[in-house]
Amino acid sequence: MDLRDEKKGQIADLQDTELDEALKNFKSSVHTWSDAVYSRPRTVAGEVRVRSWKLAAGWALGCVLVAGSVSGGLLERHHRAELARIAAQQRAAEQARQLQDQQARARITDEALLADVDSAVSRQVPDALEPLAQMMSEEGIK
Amino acid sequence: MGLVVNSDTVRASTWVMAAGTAIDAMAITTADDAAAQEFARVVERHRPQIFRFLLSSTRDVDLAETLTQECFLKAHRNWGSFRGESSAMTWLMRIAINLQKDHWRNRRMQFWRTTRTNSVDLDEASEWLPSGESSIEQQLLARERVKQVWAAVKGLSERQRSVFLLRYVEEQELSEIAAATGLSEGTVKAHLSRAVARVRLELGGRR
DSSP states (O other): OHHHHHHHHHHHHHHHHHHHHHHHHHHHHHHHHHHHHHTSOOOHHHHHHHHHHHHHHHHHHHHHHHHHHHHHHHHHHHHHHHHHHHHHHHHHHHHHHHHHHHHHHHHHHHHHHHHHHHHHHHHOOOGGGHHHHHHHHHHHHO | OOOOOOHHHHHHHHHHHHHHHHHHHHHHHHHHHHHHHHHHHHHHHHHHHHHHHHHHHHOOHHHHHHHHHHHHHHHHHTGGGOOSSSOHHHHHHHHHHHHHHHHHHHHHHTTTSOOOOOOOOHHHHHTOOOOOSOOHHHHHHHHHHHHHHHHHHHTSOHHHHHHHHHHHTSOOOHHHHHHHHTOOHHHHHHHHHHHHHHHHHHHHHTO
16 A cells, blocks of 8 residues: 555655756746747837738728628619619509500490490380380381 | 904914925825835836746737837826725736737728738747756757747637746736636636647647
């Protein structure tokens, strides 16, 4: 039991030594990297130029997108208005045609009605004119 | 009761007032100069350390430089309100940590922007080792270890990473870390313990 504990302790010590070593290396590495980067000559001007180019390109792209979306919207609106106008014209034409049909149908109906009335008039005679009608019909037979 | 004012008295008092204002202005100018000089000394002394912390946190040279600039700009603006309750380094580190937090928060909010970062990869970050007199084998081993530590650091939460870097790279005391991060010492210990466990696991797992 004691031997096992001792072994565990040795492993832990070994691990801690390795850990300490790794952390020390890590610290040295970060310090070296930071010092190297910190002492290097700065390239601010170039970076600023690149950034300004990026900014300009970003703005240009943004403007193009905005203009595109606005003109697209306007085009879509115009297209819809045009479609609506054509649909209204078609509707008006259809209505006119329906009206003409109705009028034609009404005309036919009127003519039929008049013919009906004519025949009715010719058959039905008021009582006062009945002798005259009979005479006319007899003359017709003769 | 009438008030008799002598013209000489008025002239003298005006001169005294003017002189007083001039002296006050001179005193203010001198105080401003002293504060500016003191701030310049603080910048000169702590800038490399702040930059190093931000560099190790982000692994991005450009971002670390930008955040360092912002940190000292903010510090300059608030230099008057710094009462010296903590050390200047702790105060600056706190500003740097908050700026870094804000940066990542803003980046998360701007998810529609490109997610590309300039962070160097772990291999490149592990390249940097002091040019000692050790053998090539030892250098390779050290590089491998550093890479493993970087891998563990990458997997840490933001808070754990800050605490770990402040302790093992900047070699700050727990109380200083607590002051810089705004956490209690107990919480700092807990974060540190988890971070070290993670590093240990990384070192053990890759062996």
